[in-house]
Amino acid sequence: ILNVEQSPQSLHVQEGDSTNFTCSFPSSNFYALHWYRWETAKSPEALFVMTLNGDEKKKGRISATLNTKEGYSYLYIKGSQPEDSATYLCAFITGGNQFYFGTGTSLTVIP
């Protein structure tokens, strides 16, 4: 069993604020890192797949960075909107094809 930590556990921000969260994972046996967005009463939806140290990915106002040497990834949301309210999950994938999800960061954007 392996630890994937996400922080903070929950976050409330005002509409228009920018925010970021962290996913920490072991720096050994890294294969890939996934970010997912999970809205209440729906299933998780993929945001990014990151495989290389130094990777930066962007989709609209959301971006992510990856540091495999120190074992962390950041997810950034610029100019948060109420529709960004969701739980954001990261998943660490090992060389042995095992998936370990963090418990998520719950984001609430207040209009």
Added chain:
Amino acid sequence: DAGITQSPRHKVTETGTPVTLRCHQTENHRYMYWYRQDPGHGLRLIHYSYGVKDTDKGEVSDGYSVSRSKTEDFLLTLESATSSQTSVYFCAISAVVNQPQHFGDGTRLSIL
């Protein structure tokens, strides 16, 4: 949306009974996964499949078995359900391991 169907969507059963959950995909993806979601634990991998008749254990495989006799179907079986297996179960699929997973809508299983 990826073509993934989980059945049943809800089930209530008694301790000691066998339970089978089905995941059906229409995407012809190689990889299929079963997760359980519990408060405070997020999603935990139970078993996954990397092809027909090819399966492997995940983090929380005890008490569960799986079978994949066709590309499109991945079955999760609780041979003798226990109350600790009350959970929401999600199936996911992906074409290759380092591509994003697409999730089904989940099955809410209650074991009394």
